[in-house]
Amino acid sequence: MSEDQEPTENISGGPDGGGLASEFDERTADSRAERVVDRLGERYWRKTYGGQDAFECLVRTILSQNTSDKASQPAHDALMARYGEGEDLAVALSETDQDDLAETIQPAGLYNQKSETLGRIAGRVVEEYGGAAAFDEFVTxxxxxxxxxxxxxxxxxxxxTADCVLLFSGGRAGVFPVDTHVHRIYRRIGVAPPDADHEGVRAVLEDQVPAEKCGFGHTATIQFGREFCKARKPACLDDPDACPMADLCDQVGVYPATDEVVDPADAPAE
Structure with a gap:
């Protein structure tokens, strides 16, 4: 297991941004997708979600687009320190100078584009909802x-981004956000069609995974992707037994015999 395991408290939501590990009743899985998620639940944290301020969650997720948590977290912290202390964050971002905002979030990358997006969305939230508090009420x-x-x-x-806000802020059961890890892994395993787009993978997972398991299924799949099922060098490439999902995986696009890995959509049909 990797060293960056999540704490017992759920930093993604719950009371005061926390929330303890969630339990669910194990049962016979009705689909391979559920069997995968159940096994992820044995390896990684099962948690409840919700409770995070909706607008801040939206800001955090936009900052994380096309970058790593390691890069986006400092940008988020700097933004909150500058604009989030004692103010309505949406109002503050709608009124700030874009160049100043871009400089503040520079560690997240694409900072000019993201600062423009954040300012524009903040303005709309203020115009349509009056601020972050009313927007949070709408989302939840x-x-x-x-x-x-x-x-x-x-x-x-x-x-x-929309699904992350629904999950981490609204705490909505049955929401399974699909990022690059989720999109790759469930097509590679064979749960979703190899040519499915992000929405296609989401539709399969939300249909086949029980609602109460979707939240941790999302976060645990990301952890699994970082640790085992990497884009260019999955664990099974060198050792078939190295991956805990080996018996559930079709290895679509992974060819250990030739040390080759391609996107599942580019894998020849068998």
Whole structure:
């Protein structure tokens, strides 16, 4: 297991941004997708989600786009220190100078684009909801489909970002955000079609994984992707027994005999 294991407290949500590890009743899995998630639940933390401020969650997720947590976290911390102390964050970002915001979030990369996106979204949140508090109430209380459609209508917000807000802020069961790790892994395993796009993978997972397991399934899959099922060099490439999912995986696009790895969509049909 990797050294960057998550703490007992769930830093992604819950009371005061915390929340203790979640338990679920084990049962006979109805699908391979659920069997994969159950095994991830044995290896990684199972947690409850929700409780994170919705607008801050949206900001954090935008900062994380196309970069690593290691890069986006300092940008988030600097942004919160400068704009989030004692103020409505949405109001503060809507009124700030874009160049100043870009300089503040520079560690996250693409800082000019992200500062423009954040300023524009903040302005819309203030105009339509009055600020971050009312926006949070909308995200946590409104019908999830309505919230998702609204978030997707924000320029710069895609399906993964919208789903992360629903999960980490709204605590909505049955939401399985699909990032690059999730997209790769479930096509490589054979749970989703090899040519499925992100929305296609999401549809399969949310259909086949019980609602109460989707949240930790998302975060645990990311951990699994970082530790075992890497994009260019998955653990099974050198040792078939190195991967804890070996018996559940079709290895679509992975060819240990030739040391070759391709995107599952580019793998020849068998």
């Amino acid at each position: 209380a409104e019908d999830p489909a309505t919230v998702r459609d609204t978030l997707l209508d924000f320029s710069g917000v895609g399906p993964k």
